[in-house]
Amino acid sequence: MLRASLREVSAALKEGRVTPTELCQRCLSLIKSTSFLNAYVTVAEETALKQAEESEKRYRRGQPLGVLDGIPIAVKDNFNTAGIETTCASNMLKGYISPYNATVVQKLLDQGAVLLGKTNLDEFAMGSGSTDGIFGPVRNPWSYSRQYKEKTPPKSSSENEESDWVITGGSSGGSAAAVSSFTCFAALGSDTGGSTRNPAAHCGVVGLKPTYGLISRHGLIPLVNSMDVPGILTRCVDDAAVVLGSLAGHDPKDATTIQDTFKPFELPNLIDVRKLCIGIPKEYHAPGLSSEILALWSKAADLFKDAGAKVIEVSLPHTCYSIVCYHVLCTAEVASNMARFDGLEYGHRADMNKSTESMYAATRREGFNDVVRGRILSGNYFLLKQNYENYFIKAQKVRRLIANDFVKVFGSGVDILLTPTTLSDAVPYMEFIKEDNRTRSAQDDILTQAANMAGLPAISIPTALSKRGLPVGLQFIGHSFQEKQLLTVAKWFEKQIKFPMIQLEEVKRHDCSVFQHQKSVSFL
C-alpha cells in the first residue's frame, strides 16, 4: 500500500480499503524504521494522527475534501508550520515555532492532507547535498537498495557498509528521501537552483519546479526571492499534477504570484507527441557529464524521435554563466534576507549585552554555519557601493542574457527542452564532503540553475539506474505557465521508460509487510 502512488492510495481511501489513520500509522512506523536515513528532522506524530482522525471522520461521513484527504505528506523544514518547529536546519532557528502556516502548507491541510513532519535540508537550503545542516546529512535510500548493493559491492570487507552510502543531493534531500523510501506520498521541497530536481534525480522520484509566480512563496523561508519556488516531489508525474493543482494560484499574501486564475488539470492517458518539437540544448553537454548520462539523454531523444516528435539541437549560449551569475545574485540576496536574523524578535540570541551590534554579531556567528556566514559576507561585498555595478548589476545583465536564450529558443518553435538533471549519479558522502560547499553547488546546479534564472517550469523524471545501481534523472523544461504541456510530455516519457521501483533491503528486515514483490524493468 505504501508504495502506491498518491492517486492510487487516494482511491483506496475512498473505497475504504484503508483508513487515513491506518495509513498514517503505517507511515509513522516506517519513518521510525528508516530513521537512519535522517530524512525527517521533526516527526509530528501527534498532530498527524489527529489530522488523520479528522480525515477519517470525513470519509465516514462520505464527505472527503478531495484527492488529498487523508494522504500523508512531508514538508521541507524551510516552510513555516504553525505549532510545529521550523528550523531550516540551522541553530539560528532551532526551537522556533512559527505562529503561521506557509500558504502551501495551509492549502494542503485545507484539503485534508496529513502532515507527518518536516524534512531535512542544508542549512537555509544552501547546498546541493543535504549534508550541511545541523541535523547531519540525509542518506539516500538507494544506498540501502538491492539494486545498489548488487552493482556496487563494498570496497573491502573490512570497511563496513557505513562508508558506502550515497548522498541524496539537495537541498531538499530529506523530502526526496522521504518520498523515495515510501514514508509519504508527496513532499514539498523548494527549488532555487535545482534544490528539488537534483535530489529527485538522485533519489529516483519525480521533482517538479513550477513556473516562478505560479505557487505562493508566503511562508517559505527565502534563499533567493526572485528565484525560489516551492517544489513538488512525488512518485509519478500524475501525482505531481495533483499536488500542483492543489497549490497553484494567486495568493494575496505573495505579490509575486500571478493573478490569472489557475485551472487544475488532469493529464491525459493517451498522449500524442507527434506534433511536439523537443529541443536538445547542446550547452548541457557540459564538462563532467558522465558518459552513461549522455547516452541516456540521447536515447531519450531517440525515443521522442521514434514516436514522431521533432527533435532538434538548440543553443542556449549563456548557460555556462548561470552558476557564476547565480553565485553573485544568490549571495547578495542571502546577505539581505539573513539580515533579519539578529536574535531580537525570534531565533537564537547570544548571551551578549554590551551593545546591539555586538549581540547581533555574536548571535549570527553562533546561529549560522560557515557556509551561510560566508555567503552573507560575500553578498555584502557584491552590494557595496563600489562593487554594485561591477558585480550585482553585471550579474543581473547576465541573467537577462540567460533568460533571453530561452525566449529565443522557445520563440523558434521549440515546445520542450530535454536535458540531463545532474552530471552524474549520486556520489558517496565520504567523497562528496571533500569539496567545499560552493564548488559542489557550482557543479551540481549547473544543469538546473538556468531554469530558475528564467523562472521556467522544469521537471526531473527518474529515468534509469546507473551502472552502480543508482537512479539517474532527465529534465524537461517548458514554457512559462505551460505546466500542463510540460507534465503531459513528462508523463508520456515516464510511461515509455518504466523506471524500476526501489527494493529497500535494509527496511525489509524491519518491515516485511511494506515492501512486497517489486517489479523491475530497466530502461537501459
Added chain:
Amino acid sequence: MLDHLEHLALVDFRNVEGVERLQKAIQFADQLHEVDTEGVEPMDSVLEDRCLYLREDDVTEGNCTKELLKNAREKIEEYFVAPPGNIPLPKLEERETFLQRS
C-alpha cells in the same frame, strides 16, 4: 576592507577561514566579466512586465503581541529588548574595540 564589511554584515567572520571564503567568492564571481553585456538591461525579476498586486486598505492583522513575544528570548512587559544601541560616541568606541577583541 574586511573590517568594513564585517561592520556591515555582522557575522563575526574575520578569521582566516572567512578571508579565504571571501577571496574565493570574489575570484569565482570575476568570471562574469568574460560576458559581453553591452547594451543589456539588468533583470530584477521574471515578473518585470507584470503589474504589482495591490492590497485594499483594510486592517486584517495585528493584535498578536503574545504570539510574537513568545519567540523572543528577552522581553520586558510588551517590549522586545535590545542591548544599548545608539549610544554616545565614547561608548561607541569602546564597543568597537570590544568587537575587535571578540
Added chain:
Amino acid sequence: MAAAAAAAARGCERVWRRAWWRGAADAFPAPARAVACNARGGAAPAGESGLASWVPVVGLEIHVQISSNSKLFSGSQVQFAAPPNSLVSFFDASLPGTLPVLNRRCVEAAVMTGLALNCSINKKSLFDRKHYFYADLPAGYQITQQRVPIAVNGSLSYSLCIDNKMSQMVTKTVRIKQIQLEQDSGKSLHDDARSQTLVDLNRAGVGLMEVVTEPDMCCGEEAAAAVRELQLILQTLGSSQAIMAEGQLRVDANVSVHHPGEPYGVRTEVKNINSVRFLAKAVDYEIQRQIEELENGGTILNETRSFDSKLGCTVPMRDKEGKQDYRFMPEPNLPPLILYDAKSLPVNMNHQQVVNIDWIRERLPDLPSVKRAKLVELYGILPEHSFTLLNEDGLAEYFENVIKQTQMKPKKVIGWILNDLLSYLKQHALTVKDSPVSSFLLADLLNLLERREISSSAAKQVLEELWKGEGKTPLKIVKEKKLELIQDQKELEQICQSVIDRQEDEVMAIKVGNQKVLNKLIGLVQRATRGRSNPVLVKQILEKKLSE
C-alpha cells in the same frame, strides 16, 4: 552690495523675518542667535567686517506619514497611541517567510500628493531595500524607492511676508526633487539606567512619503513657510494628518553656506526638528554656526547634527548616515508598481488593481492656494486674511457658514472671525471645531448687529456670554441683559442733553472747531446707555444739539 545682489538673484531678499502665518497671538521670541536675521536684509551679516558675504543654501527631506487604515505592506493598523507591539503583523516583526503586499491607499495618497505638488508621476516605479542594522528595524533593511520613485520634478509655492508686514507678502517656489514611498521604522526607548533598549514595532512599516526638495531655500523662515504650506496641502488632500507633534511630519534640513559665485559648501544634515517653529530656528542657527565656523578659519564636516530645542542649537550626533554603505538592492518580492492614465488603462483588468492617475487628478480638492484666491475673489477679503482663514483647520468653512447665514458683508464678518473668534480660541487653546459658539450662533448675533438692534459694543457683550456655552441664543441674552438699542428718539435726546450739560469744556472745544472731541461725547453717551445706543444716531443728535 554684492551680497544683496547675489541674494536677490536667488530670490532671497529680506527673508529673515517672522513668517506671517505665525499670527499676531503667537508670542514667539526672536531666535536668540539669529544674527543673520538683520534689518539690512541680504543673506549674511558680513558687510560690516568687510569680508565677502555668505549665501546660505537649504534643502529639505520631509518624511510624511500617510494617513491610512493599515500599514504600507501589511494589514496591521496605523494608530498614534496603542499598547506596545499591538499593531504589529508577522511581516512587521520580520518573521521569516513573510512578504510585503503593497497598500493601494498608500499609492493613491502618494499620487495625490505628487499631483498636488506638480510632480510628474512615474507610470512605473520600483522598490529597493536599504540595509542597516538597528534595533527598531527588524528586517535589517527598509523598503524604499531609491532607483525610480513614484513622483519626480515638482514644485511647491509658498508665501511669506516681508519685514513682518502682513500686507507685504511674496510668493516663492521650491522645486520638489522626488516623492518616494517607504516604510517607517519602529521606536526604540533607551533605558539608560538598566542599559538596554526597549523596542516597540507599532510604527514599523507605517507608510511614509519622503518628499525631497531641491536646495532652493536660504533661511529658516523660507523653510518653515514651505513646510507649513506643504502641511496645509497634505491636510487638504487628506493624504496625511501631517501633525508634527505626533511625528506624522518629520523634517530634516540640509544646510550649507558658500560665497556668491562659488560652488556650494559642505552641507550638514539637521535632524530632530519637531515643530515648524523649531525648523526656522534650527536652520538659522545652523547657517549662523557654519558662517562663524568658516569665518574663524574652521571647516564644515559633512555630518548629521541634532537640533536641541531647549538650548536652541544643533549638536553633532552619532553619524550612522555618513559612514554607512546602505547596500541598496532591488526588492525582489515587489514587481514594478505600474500606474495608469486614461490612455493606458487596460480594458479587462480588475479595477481594484488599477490606480488611474487621471481619475485621481480629476478628484483633487481645491488646494490651499486656489482656496485662498477663491476666498479673496468671492468675498472681497484681503489676501492675508485668506491665509489666516486657511491656517486654522476648519476656519474657512466656519467663515463661509457664517456668511451664508448673515446679511452682514463678508468684509465685516472677517473682523469678527479673525479678531474675536480666533483670539478667543487661541487664548483657550481650542480648535475651530471645539468653539462654544457655532457659526449659526455667530451669524445670529451678527444679524442683530446688522439689523441695528444692538450696538457693536453690545454685540461684544453678547459674545462674552455666548462663550460660556450655556445654550442661550443671542436674542435671549440681549433680552436678559437689556442690551437692545434705545429706539426711543426722545429718550436718547434726553441722555445726550444730560451729557452735553455736564461737559462744558468739551462742548466749548467742539464749538471752537475741535471735532475730535465729539467722539468723547459719543463715548460718554454709550457709557450712559451701557452700549445700547446707536453711535450714528447719537452723533447726529449731538451734532444737531451742538449746532443749535
